[in-house]
Amino acid sequence: MPRPHRPARPAGTGLRPLARGAAVLAASLALLASLVGVAPAAPQEADEADVGVQVNAQASLGTLSGTARGVNTAIWDAHMNDPEVADLMKAADVGAMRYPGGSYADIYHWETHTAPGGYVAPGTGFDSFMATARAAGAQPILIANYGSGTAEEAAGWVRYANVTKGYDAKYWEIGNEIYGNGHYGSGWEHDDHEDKSPREYARQVRAYAAAMKAVDPTVKIGAVLTTPGEWPDGVVGTGDSGDWNHTVLPEVADVIDFVSVHWYAGGGDTTAEDALARLAKLPGELREVRSQIDRFAGADSRDIAIALTEINTNTGGSRLTARPNGLFAADAFMTALENGVFAVDWWNTHNGAGQITTVDGETDYGDMGMLSSGACTGDVCEPAPNTPFHPYYGMKMTSELGTAGDTMVAAESTAQDVSAHAVLRRDGRLSVMLVNKDPDTPRTVDLDYAGFTPSATSPRVTRYARGDSDITDVADGEASASRVTVPPYALLTVTLEPRAGTGPGASAAGTPGTPRLDMATDTTARLSWAAAAGATRYLVLERDGAHTRVVGEATGTSVTLRNLPPGSTHTVNVLAADASGRLSAPSSPLTLTTGTPSDAACAVSYHRDTSWGNGFVATVTVRNLSDTPITGWTVDWDWPTEGQSVSSSWSATFHQVGSHMRVTASEGAGPLAPDGGSAASFGFVGANDGPNPDPTAFRLNGTVCSSG
Template identity: 40%
Template sequence: MKAVDPTIEVGAVLTTPGDWPDGIVASGDAGTWNEVVLSIAGPVVDFGIVRWYPTGSNGPESLSRTDRIANFVRMVREQATRHAHKDLPIALTEVNTSYGMNTQPGALFAADACATLMANGVFTTDWWNVHNGPTSFSTIAGQPDCAGFGLLSSAGCLAGGTICQPALNTPFAPYHALAMTSTFAAPGQDPDAAKSVTLDYTGYTPAATAQVLGYTNGATGITTTTGGSAATTLPPYSLTTLVLRPEARSATPAAPARPTAITDHEATIAWTPSAPGVKHEVHRPVGATTQQWGETTGSSFTVHNLAPSTRCTVNGWSGTWTQTGTAVRVTRPRTTTPSPPEPRRRPASWAPTRAPTSSRPPSPSTAPAAPPGERPQEPPARRSTQDCQAAVRDARSTATP
């Protein structure tokens, strides 16, 4: 197969340590199944396959079997290292319980087993199976159980058709448990009493309220309510999932200060960050929208490629900060602060006179004449204005020598 498609991955079926037929050596065998298979095929296969059907004659006994998962997963890895000389990923392609297959004990086992297998690095877990006919009938935790391995009803019957499963494809309790396991579930394994629990979080601060998903004994579906994130109560024989949201940030960064480090083409904007690692986005208003100039988790940002000799909204800056999630955005009002008139170059030999009766500049008709042989100097033209993030000026073209 790999010669045709090198991306194909091949798994080797192994026995689950501690469960039949692990450890059996028949006449003529060079060792146990895992020893022989891993020694021969281990170097070329991509992962190992195990199957697990733990025994138990009642709820507490069957639910306690999940304590074995960490040990048998560790032992499979050790055998792969010893005989195949490499670390093999592990897939569990069949698992089910022997008690309460269609009722709440099976649901609690399914949720606990799948979550524990995932926590121990098993990369895939397959529940056996989707449909399976009934094998016997009993009442477990007050609910009918037909001892069928399927997640969904096969609508099969027992005792000549007098005892039948529900309608075809009706979900059994383990189906709802696996649906909740996709968001993680905490099982309440006591069949008779509720249990109050408190919740601690490391490196995370949740909002005070949480969405609570629940599946209780005999229910036909998953319920959704609102509860607290610091504590909850697990009903008897139940599954509970809390969907958390991060605590809303109350602190926002201070308004940015006046731009610094101004040159003819760039300026640096600085602020006091609200918390370490918060991302700040720097935006420039453009009409009714904004244009993002950049982002940083630091406390300053340098704007490049600004046009020289432009009027800018810089005097009396007041930054307006808004926050969405973990992103912080700064915008600025579209106002224009005029720049002072630019100085004019004048010949050293010519000094203008000012009318003694008026403080207003002379009009073009009364302006003093230029020295002989020189062309009168025109007043400077007005420059256009535009929004920008810093007051910049081309000093080389405007400074008086």
């Protein structure tokens, strides 16, 4: 969480194939081969490409929302409502503006426009902010004062905003980073409540939600969560029964509409390269947020969205306005949106000068803002107020990739330092954004497509690279549909027209609804979805990276997937075929996890005894439920995410290879008695570099066990 600068006064803060009948699978594959467009082979070129990118237009990652690109705004920012701000945000297709500014939200009183203990700049009142948001075409995301406010005060703000003024402000968070109120030992967030526990926060969220929705039932209420894998995730406070998320979510899942999380790439000595690389952790952390919502909200989980309301590198005060942070911004916005977030809000619009360094041959002002505030550090001053820094252009480049209503689709790069993101446009075009994180070497990229056939016309190509003062059009002939060269430390977006008569636009079938999980066992899952107009049948595709396989087919709007491995996770989407067999755009995805057998011959209990953010202690208990004793046993499981491991252990022998863990009975251990007559228990100290979800399936001597 960012802290104020002084004296400038900124503040704030390998899935296995699913079994199919041979005839059905053959028919499905034939349908795909004959009806789905595949890019023609690229002509032989003299120089070899050093990166390959696979784009799959049939593998949906979700739909871009109108609030996808957002920024934070703060009441201490004297330039917050400069006319240039609205123009710049509109040009970048910014759809959300968060107010009144990070930690200041918990000392801010909207009616008097005061923040006791903090600085309030002239001209930053709520109505002035709303004028800027409306001019930019952005939806406000408002933070109700939890720290020193009340539910009644928040309800009054809703009344003023939506009844008196008619602003139609939909999104309201209850407080900012409340877990930083000192309950876990570190306190930067103002909180006047005597009880600072997550239990009290949950109780207050219910009160705020009731009061605010009594005024306007259409408002969306957001609760603050910690980000899995980031402090204080996993930490259990004194007197608490669980950590922040596991305490708050079960208590508020029936009254909230979204959750708010924050993510910063590091601090201290983190380099630009470290920050760019650390983005690889974000998808797993966001998946765990969704998993926690699913676990505690049940059937209501589909109605609870995720907002990433603060993001930046936070690299110790430097490398924040420089080119690497522009690459980070583009990569981070799309990575978060592709992993289930409906709004990503950059910290901050303006922030203030910090540590002055030189990065990539340019002055870096140590400023976490998108735009210059014109502030100085010593005798070094920023450019004129509202001059865009590189992160602004990184965000703006994502608007070249897609806008509200377009479908994000899977794109996979063979190189770690070249990221790829793709969007299927509503008009049938396909856009691909490439991020070259190599500061020294241009990268030649071969593009390959599934489910999309480019036309013979030259693609439109835009670039943001050294020497560019804005997003720049690349001349025709410098790139093709099959190969492009991305300059060092640069962003490049390629937009392709579909070949006539191909692509979703050529199908008479509409897009099916997002599949729902109606029932799951250890080996089956029943899915259903809303019908698509003009559909004669449906294909269910499972995604593995940028690759898909047909796993189900139906003429109706439901299907049962069978022979699934117990405890396995699958991401699927649905496509509709019209009478001619042409396929629609893919539905939004569903991720599901199968359970474990209830009638297994063994049972395993996995219990996290304590944890501290990046480490934990766990105890595993194994029972033999068969009718014969077991002598000499092994227990196997797979860690759900990278970065989970065992540091030390007791009462058994541990061996880890990759994500697979095998535990063997200690020498001299007695047999496991039949019918649950005895149990074997062992424990370990674990480490997690990122989220720490529990394993989903355990095997005793190769047999899948039930949980508990």
